[in-house]
Amino acid sequence: MRKRSLAMVYELAKRDRRVVFIGSDLSPGTLPELKRHCPERYFMEGIAEANVIGMAAGMAMEGLLPYVNTIATFITRRCYEQVAIDLCLHDLPVRLIGNGGGYVYAPLGPTHQAIEDIAIMRALPNMTVTAVCDADEIARLMDASLDWPHPIYIRLAKGGDPIISREERGFAIGKAINMIDDERGRSDVLLIATGVATTQALRAAERLAAEGVRCRLLHLHTIKPLDRRALLDAASATDLVVTVEEHSLIGGLGSAVIEALVDEGLGGLPRVKRLGIPDKFANHYGSQSALMAHWGLDTAGIVRAVHDARGGLRS
Amino acid sequence: MKEAMAFTYATDLERVKAQPLDERSRYLRGLIFRAIEKGGRGHIGPALSIVEIIRVLYDDILRQRPAEPKWPGRDRFILSKGHGCLALYAVLADKGYFPAQELDRFCHFDGILGGHPEVIVPGVEACTGALGHGLPVGIGMALAARIQGRDSRIVVLMGDGEINEGSVWEAAACADKHGLGNLTAIIDYNRMQSAGSVYEIQNMEPLADKWTSFGFQVSECNGHDVEELRAALGAAVRQPAKRARLVLCHTVKGKGIPSAENNPSWHHKSDLTEEVRQAIRGASG
Numbered sequence: 001m002r003k004r005s006l007a008m009v010y011e012l013a014k015r016d017r018r019v020v021f022i023g024s025d026l027s028p029g030t031l032p033e034l035k036r037h038c039p040e041r042y043f044m045e046g047i048a049e050a051n052v053i054g055m056a057a058g059m060a061m062e063g064l065l066p067y068v069n070t071i072a073t074f075i076t077r078r079c080y081e082q083v084a085i086d087l088c089l090h091d092l093p094v095r096l097i098g099n100g101g102g103y104v105y106a107p108l109g110p111t112h113q114a115i116e117d118i119a120i121m122r123a124l125p126n127m128t129v130t131a132v133c134d135a136d137e138i139a140r141l142m143d144a145s146l147d148w149p150h151p152i153y154i155r156l157a158k159g160g161d162p163i164i165s166r167e168e169r170g171f172a173i174g175k176a177i178n179m180i181d182d183e184r185g186r187s188d189v190l191l192i193a194t195g196v197a198t199t200q201a202l203r204a205a206e207r208l209a210a211e212g213v214r215c216r217l218l219h220l221h222t223i224k225p226l227d228r229r230a231l232l233d234a235a236s237a238t239d240l241v242v243t244v245e246e247h248s249l250i251g252g253l254g255s256a257v258i259e260a261l262v263d264e265g266l267g268g269l270p271r272v273k274r275l276g277i278p279d280k281f282a283n284h285y286g287s288q289s290a291l292m293a294h295w296g297l298d299t300a301g302i303v304r305a306v307h308d309a310r311g312g313l314r315s
Numbered sequence: 316m317k318e319a320m321a322f323t324y325a326t327d328l329e330r331v332k333a334q335p336l337d338e339r340s341r342y343l344r345g346l347i348f349r350a351i352e353k354g355g356r357g358h359i360g361p362a363l364s365i366v367e368i369i370r371v372l373y374d375d376i377l378r379q380r381p382a383e384p385k386w387p388g389r390d391r392f393i394l395s396k397g398h399g400c401l402a403l404y405a406v407l408a409d410k411g412y413f414p415a416q417e418l419d420r421f422c423h424f425d426g427i428l429g430g431h432p433e434v435i436v437p438g439v440e441a442c443t444g445a446l447g448h449g450l451p452v453g454i455g456m457a458l459a460a461r462i463q464g465r466d467s468r469i470v471v472l473m474g475d476g477e478i479n480e481g482s483v484w485e486a487a488a489c490a491d492k493h494g495l496g497n498l499t500a501i502i503d504y505n506r507m508q509s510a511g512s513v514y515e516i517q518n519m520e521p522l523a524d525k526w527t528s529f530g531f532q533v534s535e536c537n538g539h540d541v542e543e544l545r546a547a548l549g550a551a552v553r554q555p556a557k558r559a560r561l562v563l564c565h566t567v568k569g570k571g572i573p574s575a576e577n578n579p580s581w582h583h584k585s586d587l588t589e590e591v592r593q594a595i596r597g598a599s600g
Binding site for chain 2: 046
């Protein structure tokens with residue numbers, strides 16, 4: 001996903017002279033084509049995120065379109081005030097590409113695990129927050145980012161993730177995608193997911209469908225602005241909503257969904273179960289998939305949670 | 316004891332303290348006092364130390380069109396020490412960027428002039444107030460000018476307390492790396508930060524040596540002497556260079572109100588007692 005996103009920066013730079021790339025001490029050989037063909041728009045800066053964000057803001061104030069890339073924790077936590085003031089207060093079209101959202105850097109420990117990035121980025125006025133599900137979808141997001149007039153946080157996954165998105169379903173920033181085409185009408189359970197958690201949710205939906213449970217799956221690649229219309233339409237036609245995210249249960253996708261449902265005052269709210277990371281730093285290493293399974297964010301965990309919740313509904 | 320930690324400079328600091336203010340400087344301070352009286356508050360000391368710096372920039376150095384604040388060919392000025400905004404507002408009002416009557420609505424609910432400057436104000440390039448943001452943004456503007464083939468010059472004014480912030484030094488290293496000859500940083504060296512003397516709170520000396528070692532071409536001047544400022548800022552901003560410049564302006568916090576000078580309790584006032592109002596009126600007279 002990361003490789004594809006950077007390849008897209010080069011494509012966009014060829015297409016649009018406003019596009020500038022700024023990395024913060026990334027691996028050698030990052031974006032060699034851009035460096036070779038457009039050296040004046042290629043910046044590999046030091047380990048200095050506050051400066052990098054301010055620099056991107058100054059460029060954007062002059063009409064450039066900076067794509068900034070480093071590890072997700074560093075581009076969110078480390079320079080939060082710069083993101084808030086320099087980018088969001090000025091509402092500038094800077095793109096923050098965060099490597100390793102969620103547990104991608106599981107072996108590297110909590111310093112490198114972006115488990116609250118969606119929450120803190122979502123809290124900033126003017127910020128758009130995205131977490132696509134695969135490499136094909138990142139290409140669509142990058143394409144759409146060229147003309148989006150606000151700052152965007154782009155949460156990346158690991159790379160090599162299974163491709164589940166489909167071009168025919170379309171893509172627009174802020175528009176939810178229905179991932180199960182043949183499911184119409186009322187459902188037993190509505191799964192709502194973001195990022196690569198959508199892949200786990202899709203597998204869970206297939207397993208549940210095989211058991212005769214009517215499932216719908218809404219993929220929210222854009223957590224902010226939230227597609228309230230699609231969410232409310234789907235939530236008003238189900239008995240159970242289950243949100244799935246590789247993120248803290250505080251302030252992420254599940255929180256955004258509940259806020260929207262409550263704000264819109266749906267008559268008779270469906271039961272909502274949120275799956276995510278508890279209010280804890282990881283105390284294991286291993287792999288992303290192992291940590292996701294540890295908190296029940298894998299296919300089996302989602303199926304189990306749906307069973308439990310539906311059991312609760314019946315009793 | 317802490318004052319003794321100050322490094323010696325070529326500028327005569329006694330002359331800085333005694334520097335008389337000419338009619339224009341007194342007039343601009345009058346605009347600041349008007350906003351403070353009407354707004355009932357303000358960062359007084361930090362504005363009064365930079366009046367001459369900003370006045371000279373706008374009168375003599377920067378290429379600007381007040382009737383066309385977004386003119387692409389303009390030079391950019393960022394007041395990184397945003398809390399000194401009253402001095403900027405006074406100069407911008409005087410230059411006609413907005414009607415002087417706006418000063419009467421300083422910090423009012425429906426005014427455009429807040430306690431820290433925002434881009435809603437004609438002539439303000441960047442929202443500042445949180446410290447340590449201006450130099451990185453200025454670097455971005457300087458690089459953009461290079462990419463876009465413009466000869467705009469970028470000037471960033473920082474406080475001597477502000478440079479405690481780590482982001483300033485991240486930016487200083489970056490400016491050197493890119494050889495930004497179109498960037499000038501200015502430090503308002505009044506030797507006082509909010510809590511007291513900069514030598515007590517966080518000594519940054521040797522200041523000129525620090526900036527020199529970070530790759531800046533450093534000069535200094537009396538920040539209240541208009542002629543010295545014209546020469547120092549003119550040389551720094553206008554002369555072609557391969558490196559970023561830094562002008563260390565020796566100033567007096569609260570300059571122009573005798574009881575406020577070098578008095579940390581005048582850093583910010585939100586309750587204008589009769590005594591404070593009298594001191595301001597006395598200075599205005």
